[in-house]
Amino acid sequence: MLSLRLTGIEMVFPGLDTPALSIPALDLPAGAGLAISGPSGSGKSTLVNVITGLERPTRGKVVWNGIDIATLSEGARDRWRGANIGLVMQDFHLFPGLSALENVLLPARLARVADAAMIARARDLLAEVGLARPGQRIETMSRGEMQRVAVARALLRRPGVIVADEPTASLDAVNGAAIGALLIGLARQTGATLIAVSHDPALIGRLPRRLTLAAGRITADQMPETC
Amino acid sequence: MGRFILADLRRLWAGSGIMVLLIAMAVALGIGITLQERALRLGSARASEKFDLVIGARGSETQLVLSTVFLQPAALPLVPGAVLAGLQDDPRVLWAEPVGFGDFHKGYPVVGTTTRLIAGTTTGLSEGRLFAAEGDAVIGAAVALAPGEEIVPSHGEAALGGHDHEGVRYRVTGRLQPTGTPWDRAILVPIQAVWHVHGLEEAHGTGEADHEEHEEPAGFDADAALREDWTAADLPGIPAILVKPASIADAYKLRQEYRVRENTNAVFPAEVLTGLYALLGDARQVLAAVAGAAQGLVAAALLLVAVVHIGQRRRQIGALRALGVPSPAIFLLVWTELFALVCAGIALGFLGGVLGATLLSRSVGRVQGFDLPIEIAPGDLAGLAILLVIAALVAAAPAWAAYRQSPVASLRA
Structure with missing residues (x-):
């Protein structure tokens, strides 16, 4: 589990006068659960890109457990992200032609960190997300099943942080609720910090802290007690 | 991966x-x-390997090589028989043997030649025996005939309007080992048979082979004994003579000599091919x-x-x-x-x-x-x-x- 501290973050894109993202300060303790919402273009994706190290902010520090990943090289950020962040994306980004198990293991294999223990863990995770056939080809699965595979893939390397970008947006209500419950449950179980970008009130409602963005700025940072 | x-x-x-x-x-x-x-x-x-020196009448060198090495049908001008006799007596020559063309059987060229030429250019027979009589024929490895069969040669390729030589029959007596050359598709017969079939006896004709006039297989006798020792006097015109010189120096001398002579030409097939x-x-x-x-x-x-x-x-x-x-x-x-x-x-x-x-x-x-x-x-x-x-x-x-x-x-x- 990792804690996050953002300081003086600004993301300026060429040709735009105002920064796409401007966050003077944000603290997130290890093991916290955070929902980020806001209208389209409000900077949610940019914020996710910055905190996962996919993009380097124009200014500011992105400190995860004392490491400012904004100072790391691109290769080092890739390695850091691979080891510390479990990413779940709206479009799953699974690879057809491979089985569920192969999909779960693919990033780890390409990063040359998959060993026998990790393969065993991949099988356990698939069972845990409710998939009984690890050898099933991905293209023969339903969307709900696909997102389960993506969740298992995100958790494979025991990440300290799970970042889910609109994880339920392309699923029906039943599957969306199931995936939301799965993410929250697994994050609690592993103690991982969970950051979910979402429009889904059901998912937002289950996370203790809610951040609202508009025009690249935090407009609300709530922690309702009834959670 | x-x-x-x-x-x-x-x-x-x-x-x-x-x-x-x-x-x-x-x-x-x-x-x-x-x-x-x-x-x-x-x-x-490889096809021209055994053909050190070819002597023919004046005309196209390329055609002489294509006709003797590759058996490409063409009406070659004839050299006088005396040239062959002279070559056979020449100490610079190991052997010199005549080659006569013009007939075909089922698309295979029928080539008149001698047992000495066959011995000098092939590795021997795979079955049967060499020709011993005027009506005997030896076939190349790729000819779809069998020893014992009889064939009627036609003058010119049948497909191109050739006609059968009536009353002429060759008996296939043997098959040669493969040489990997166009001669594998040839039917080899005694040159004397070719002369008799075409009525070319006794030194007549030194010009273009004009076969239209002598269709009669005048002196052909299938059972006549094989004769390969000729004198200048009884040799007719010959399309080409294959010569095995005694040495390389002799080869060049012979080539030079027969180039300057009137009515003869001498070529190294290898040179033409080059x-x-x-x-x-x-x-x-x-x-x-x-x-x-x-x-x-x-x-x-x-x-x-x-x-x-x-x-x-x-x-x-x-x-x-x-x-x-x-x-x-x-x-x-x-x-x-x-x-x-x-x-x-x-x-x-x-x-x-x-x-x-x-x-x-x-x-x-x-x-x-x-x-x-x-x-x-x-x-x-x-x-x-x-x-x-x-x-x-x-x-x-x-x-x-x-x-x-x-x-x-x-x-x-």
Whole structure:
């Protein structure tokens, strides 16, 4: 589990006068659960890109457990992200032609960190997300099943942080609720910090802290007690 | 990684297949031309190996070689029989034997010659015996007849309006071992039989062989004894004389002597063929240029395919990067996939080229009777190796583009 501290973050894109993202300060303790919402273009994706190290902010520090990943090289950020962040994306980004198990293991294999223990863990995770056939080809699965595979893939390397970008947006209500419950449950179980970008009130409602963005700025940072 | 590449290729099998085929066709074209040209050179050189010096009447040197070495039908002017007699008495000559053409049987040329020429140019019989009487015939290894069969020769190729020599029958007495030359398709008969069939006895005719006037097989007697010791007086005109000189120096002297003589000509078939090879070489250069242009087009098409290939995978690559896969691994992935496709194309093209050239050689060999050996030289393999190195470098360009691609940009794509 990792804690996050953002300081003086600004993301300026060429040709735009105002920064796409401007966050003077944000603290997130290890093991916290955070929902980020806001209208389209409000900077949610940019914020996710910055905190996962996919993009380097124009200014500011992105400190995860004392490491400012904004100072790391691109290769080092890739390695850091691979080891510390479990990413779940709206479009799953699974690879057809491979089985569920192969999909779960693919990033780890390409990063040359998959060993026998990790393969065993991949099988356990698939069972845990409710998939009984690890050898099933991905293209023969339903969307709900696909997102389960993506969740298992995100958790494979025991990440300290799970970042889910609109994880339920392309699923029906039943599957969306199931995936939301799965993410929250697994994050609690592993103690991982969970950051979910979402429009889904059901998912937002289950996370203790809610951040609202508009025009690249935090407009609300709530922690309702009834959670 | 292998499984991922295979799955990816399976998913985009049509595009991958076309890419492999394009490469294969370009490579096959280049290899095929090289091999076929070499086969033609090797084959014709081997066909003329036993033909040190050919003496004929004045006329086309090339035709003299094509008719004697490759048995190409043509009306050759005749040299007087005295020339043969003179050569046979010449101490610079190991043997000099006549060759007479003009007749065919089922498309096989019937060649009149002597037992000494057969002994000097072949490795012997595979079955039966040499001819011993005027009506005996020995067949080349590729002639679809069997000892014991009888044949009626026709004057000129039947397909070209030739006519049968009535009353003439040869008995096949033996079959020669294969020589890999056009003579494997020949039916060899005693030269005296050819003379008798055509009524060419006793030194008549030194000009163009005009066969229309003497159709009668005047003196042909199938059972007459074989006679191969002639005197100048009883020798008719001869289309060509094959000469085995005693030494290389003698060969050059004889060639010189019979070149300056009136009405005779002497050629080294190898020399004439060298001239033809030069021509062949020029033709090959033209073909090679065409093949090169085709390969250039394919290379351009491949670059386009590679760009499309990367375009199709932008999101995939972006996702892999987002999931923490290091960019060198992405480079290796893209490079391996492209290079594997190119290698498959080159391998397939090489096999296709060799197979194509072999089939072409075989079909030419069946018709022309001589081997066109397909031989792969070390240079060909070196060429392939160079092609592989270039392919490896070219595949690196899209791989580099993928390596440089920002994971965020590709996820948005």
